[in-house]
Amino acid sequence: MQEIPKPITSLTWDNAALISMKVAKKLNIKNGQMLEISVGDNTINIPAFITPGQNQKSITLELGYGRKFNGRIGNEVGFNVYPLRSSDSPSFILNGSIKVLNETYPLASTQDHHGLEDDKYAAPGFDDLANKEAQSRIPELVKQSTFDYYKDNPDWVQKKVEQHKPDKNRSWADHSMYNPDWDYSKGPQWGMSIDLTSCTSCNACSIACQSENNIPVVGKQQVMNGREMHWIRIDNYFAGDPDNPEVSTQSVACVHCELAPCESVCPVAATTHSSDGVNQMTYNRCLGTRYCANNCPYKVRKFNFYNYTKDLPEVVQMAMNPDVSIRFRGVMEKCTYCYQRISSARITAENEGREIKDGDFQVACQQSCPADAIKFGDINDPNSEVSKAKRRNRDYALLAHLGTAPRTTYLAKIRNQNPMLVSKSQNGSYQ
Amino acid sequence: MSIKSKALIRAEKLLPGNQDFTSITDDIAGVPEQKKTPIQWWLLFGLSLSLLSIFVGSVGFLIWEGTGIWGINNPVFWGWAIINFVWWVGIGHAGTLISAILHLFRQNWRNAINRFAETMTLFAVICALVFPGIHVGRIWVAYWFLPLPNQMGMWPNMRSPLIWDFFAVFTYFTVSLLFWYTGLIPDLATLRDRAKGLKKKVYGFFALGWRGGNRQWQHYELAYLVLAGISTPLVLSVHSVVSSDFATSVIPGWHTTIFPPYFVAGAIYSGFGMVMTLSIIARKVYNLGHIITVEHLDKMAQIMLLTGCMVGYAYSMEFFVAWYSGNPYESFAFVNRALGPYWWGYWAMIFCNVVVPQFFWFEKYRRHIPFLFITSILVNIGMWFERFVIVVITLHRDFMPGAWAMYNPTMWDVAIYLGTFGLFFTGFLLFLRFLPMVSIAEAKLVLPESDPHHGDSHE
Numbered sequence: 001m002q003e004i005p006k007p008i009t010s011l012t013w014d015n016a017a018l019i020s021m022k023v024a025k026k027l028n029i030k031n032g033q034m035l036e037i038s039v040g041d042n043t044i045n046i047p048a049f050i051t052p053g054q055n056q057k058s059i060t061l062e063l064g065y066g067r068k069f070n071g072r073i074g075n076e077v078g079f080n081v082y083p084l085r086s087s088d089s090p091s092f093i094l095n096g097s098i099k100v101l102n103e104t105y106p107l108a109s110t111q112d113h114h115g116l117e118d119d120k121y122a123a124p125g126f127d128d129l130a131n132k133e134a135q136s137r138i139p140e141l142v143k144q145s146t147f148d149y150y151k152d153n154p155d156w157v158q159k160k161v162e163q164h165k166p167d168k169n170r171s172w173a174d175h176s177m178y179n180p181d182w183d184y185s186k187g188p189q190w191g192m193s194i195d196l197t198s199c200t201s202c203n204a205c206s207i208a209c210q211s212e213n214n215i216p217v218v219g220k221q222q223v224m225n226g227r228e229m230h231w232i233r234i235d236n237y238f239a240g241d242p243d244n245p246e247v248s249t250q251s252v253a254c255v256h257c258e259l260a261p262c263e264s265v266c267p268v269a270a271t272t273h274s275s276d277g278v279n280q281m282t283y284n285r286c287l288g289t290r291y292c293a294n295n296c297p298y299k300v301r302k303f304n305f306y307n308y309t310k311d312l313p314e315v316v317q318m319a320m321n322p323d324v325s326i327r328f329r330g331v332m333e334k335c336t337y338c339y340q341r342i343s344s345a346r347i348t349a350e351n352e353g354r355e356i357k358d359g360d361f362q363v364a365c366q367q368s369c370p371a372d373a374i375k376f377g378d379i380n381d382p383n384s385e386v387s388k389a390k391r392r393n394r395d396y397a398l399l400a401h402l403g404t405a406p407r408t409t410y411l412a413k414i415r416n417q418n419p420m421l422v423s424k425s426q427n428g429s430y431q
Numbered sequence: 432m433s434i435k436s437k438a439l440i441r442a443e444k445l446l447p448g449n450q451d452f453t454s455i456t457d458d459i460a461g462v463p464e465q466k467k468t469p470i471q472w473w474l475l476f477g478l479s480l481s482l483l484s485i486f487v488g489s490v491g492f493l494i495w496e497g498t499g500i501w502g503i504n505n506p507v508f509w510g511w512a513i514i515n516f517v518w519w520v521g522i523g524h525a526g527t528l529i530s531a532i533l534h535l536f537r538q539n540w541r542n543a544i545n546r547f548a549e550t551m552t553l554f555a556v557i558c559a560l561v562f563p564g565i566h567v568g569r570i571w572v573a574y575w576f577l578p579l580p581n582q583m584g585m586w587p588n589m590r591s592p593l594i595w596d597f598f599a600v601f602t603y604f605t606v607s608l609l610f611w612y613t614g615l616i617p618d619l620a621t622l623r624d625r626a627k628g629l630k631k632k633v634y635g636f637f638a639l640g641w642r643g644g645n646r647q648w649q650h651y652e653l654a655y656l657v658l659a660g661i662s663t664p665l666v667l668s669v670h671s672v673v674s675s676d677f678a679t680s681v682i683p684g685w686h687t688t689i690f691p692p693y694f695v696a697g698a699i700y701s702g703f704g705m706v707m708t709l710s711i712i713a714r715k716v717y718n719l720g721h722i723i724t725v726e727h728l729d730k731m732a733q734i735m736l737l738t739g740c741m742v743g744y745a746y747s748m749e750f751f752v753a754w755y756s757g758n759p760y761e762s763f764a765f766v767n768r769a770l771g772p773y774w775w776g777y778w779a780m781i782f783c784n785v786v787v788p789q790f791f792w793f794e795k796y797r798r799h800i801p802f803l804f805i806t807s808i809l810v811n812i813g814m815w816f817e818r819f820v821i822v823v824i825t826l827h828r829d830f831m832p833g834a835w836a837m838y839n840p841t842m843w844d845v846a847i848y849l850g851t852f853g854l855f856f857t858g859f860l861l862f863l864r865f866l867p868m869v870s871i872a873e874a875k876l877v878l879p880e881s882d883p884h885h886g887d888s889h890e
Contacts, residue, residue, distance in 0.1 A: 133767075
């Protein structure tokens, strides 16, 4: 749990004092700069983290960190903020004061760009150029509109999709290296649909996936090196006024491209397609050239840079899912569409002498999603939940113009905001 | 002025002073025959050996611990290892270009530097080949690259550019080695004839019974010509194939058709840079200024000017295409190169590869040896940065801003890179000590005496 990125901040391992960009600018606070926060006689030291959307008159602190007796993943993680909490005001403290200290503390965030403007206050990698570009890509990646607009133009997403459709009649389609010549019209063909309108970016899918698929916890230092292993991640994008931004979130896992760029570049054919349309990794064939991950436009492949499971205590080893192999150092891994669950459902169905039917099983992220935003199933079955979701007019594929034909598609985000709360910068007019 | 007298003048420029067959043999063969190894050689060799031990140590640690010791991460899955691989392969280009293509074009000025360049190629390609082997996650199964029949029924994926790459570089290495060895046979025989005892036996073994007979020379010339013909397409193919590692991908900044010719031009550029660096050092240390002359350096500088302008053209063309395509991902990839957080890498590349060679328009700079020496080193710094730009700057920001990250190399990245210099120079210094660094037989070709019509030229 320590390594699951927190919603919005994407912080792992530590808690921090979340401050607004305006306060940071006024007091010249950089990300990770230590603050001394005092309430009455009690003071704590805690690093600052500039967070879009934080009210400029407030600081958010999280309880439960900085414990002393909590085993190897709990000790000395984060900062204890209980000293500030009193029985008079358990949740809100009104009369605190802060002092900026002249030291910094490294914070591990899984996403590098949270600043909206002014890279002076951001960590390296948060620069203006990147922020501007990231914001300009939001309408392409996280398709969204206001409810009013959607009511008037219910087919706007499909019009966009049409624009970016790769032309199948072009000559390259016949000569493509990515063309596996496979007939996908037969048998169960697995697919997924993620509804961005329902998604609250809570990260439950990510932790469910981690425990289902024996995904290693890599530690703070490795997260800082950008080596977190989560097979499904939440990307957060912010636009507009840094104090009241428009937030777009998107959960991204392997989208199981039918014409997968990763498959053609692997020198040893360790990543291939199954007959039911799943892009699979053969761990014991992988030799770790990492070319597949470079060529993945979604950047969802994760590499075992070290042997992360070497020093797992025996009790943790016993807690591993026995249906999923533990990956050794030097191999690539990624979302499998919980293939172990597919297989066991198939075996059960075969034993009972019937076809797999919709709802026989759920994949881990789908099962854990509190908003029911994730649908998974057979896309060849027109009555499956996933087929119904994919028929909706909000359905689109991520980076469709590349012609990768992903099996996971998204349902565009429709905002229906209270007009009283919407600031000028949040007009939601992305389409 | 008749053609012959022109040739004479050229010969005098290439080999000034009163040189004849004997003096050339004495000068060149004298180096490996030295009784006492020069102190400079020992100093350089000691330095190389210590770098080599760094290499062995850090590669050992890499194998023990895993590729995690490097700075690579998600999304920059390739780092210095691949940069160094492409860089060393690039350096390895000049050898065969000088030996094969210039031989086919009858550019006799190459005769003073071709042995040098070929040897450099061999060791550079060895350094390059180290990286595909050690950069993989599971080094102990790296042999799966090879199409070996096995009980698993597995075969390499022939659609993968890494497999093409593997074959291209290995072919290049094999042909370069054969070419180098074939050219060496007459010289090995010369050394054998001048040596005594065990040395005579060793040189004799490798000289393959060469006697210098007329028929032997005929066969030799033909074999050499055939090998030159085989090598010539390889000069163009190796780096074209290396570039397809990038060009066949979907990543903006890699997915470009300009890569093959641009990589080849860059490779020749860096290869000549390295030949220049090494030959300036060797002619100084061994007093061979009359054999590797300023004329040779001038000619190499002209080729560097040409290839430097070609890569400069490629850089500007990439920007033009990024803009003209109207593809926002492509455009951003290039803007991010020039103005992003790694702007210094991009501008270091532009300065070293485009600005610096412009001085070679002027003869004064082409013949100024300290200037040439500094430039030749800058050229290779620039070419290293070119690969840095292509590998790191492209990968660190591609399609999904949610996955963007920065890349920081670790001390192990640096150690292994420096270590390959140890590998390279240890090999090269051993070559300088035991083999003729200039082709004795071919250096004589530019003497007036070797012109069959030499006797007729008294007009």
